[in-house]
Amino acid sequence: xxxxxxxxxxxxxxxxxxxxxxxxxxxxxxxxxxxxxxxxxxxxxxxxxxxxxxxxxxxxxxxxxxxxxxxxxxxxxxxxxxxxxxxxxxxxxxxxxxxxxxxxxxxxxxxxxxxxxxxxxx
Numbered sequence: 001x002x003x004x005x006x007x008x009x010x011x012x013x014x015x016x017x018x019x020x021x022x023x024x025x026x027x028x029x030x031x032x033x034x035x036x037x038x039x040x041x042x043x044x045x046x047x048x049x050x051x052x053x054x055x056x057x058x059x060x061x062x063x064x065x066x067x068x069x070x071x072x073x074x075x076x077x078x079x080x081x082x083x084x085x086x087x088x089x090x091x092x093x094x095x096x097x098x099x100x101x102x103x104x105x106x107x108x109x110x111x112x113x114x115x116x117x118x119x120x121x122x
Contacts, residue, residue, distance in 0.1 A: 005033045005082065035063060035082050042068070042096050042105040044077035049098050055081050056095045056102065062087045065096060079105070 012025055042049055049068030054061050068079030079096065087094060092107040 005036050007037065034084060036085055036088050037066070038081055038083055038088050038107045039110065040065075040068075040079045040081050040094065040096065040105045041108045042077040042079055042098065043103050044070075044098050045101075045103070047099045048077045049079040049096055053079075053097050055083055055105070056097075057087050057092075062094065083107075 009025070009029060013019075014022075014026065014029070016022075040049075040055070048070050049065045051065055051067050053065040053068075055063040055065060063081050063083030065079045065081045068077070070076075071078045081096070083094070088107060090107050090109050094105045094107065095102045096105045097103075
């Protein structure tokens with residue numbers, strides 16, 4: 001994965017000279033990336049995505065799951081997926097094959113979590 005795909009390019013000091021990999025990072029930034037990493041909420045039944053499942057938009061494969069599992073503190077099936085930039089917007093309706101069954105999914109904002117730890121304290 002490249003920094004542009006994952007959003008980690010925001011941590012690169014492109015103005016700084018002389019660091020290892022600078023030229024490659026600049027080249028990649030100029031070329032851009034056709035895909036980016038997003039968080040998906042999947043309407044899973046009794047299994048969760050775990051990795052390498054295809055991500056679809058209206059019958060067209062637009063990416064794949066890199067990792068996934070059940071988010072116990074938010075009570076949802078979640079996955080990270082590398083998808084085409086055109087389908088990376090928050091709220092975009094997609095689908096994911098989970099154990100051979102196509103399940104509805106949607107792009108959600110940055111990884112959901114329970115910032116106040118309320119679920120742990122119940």
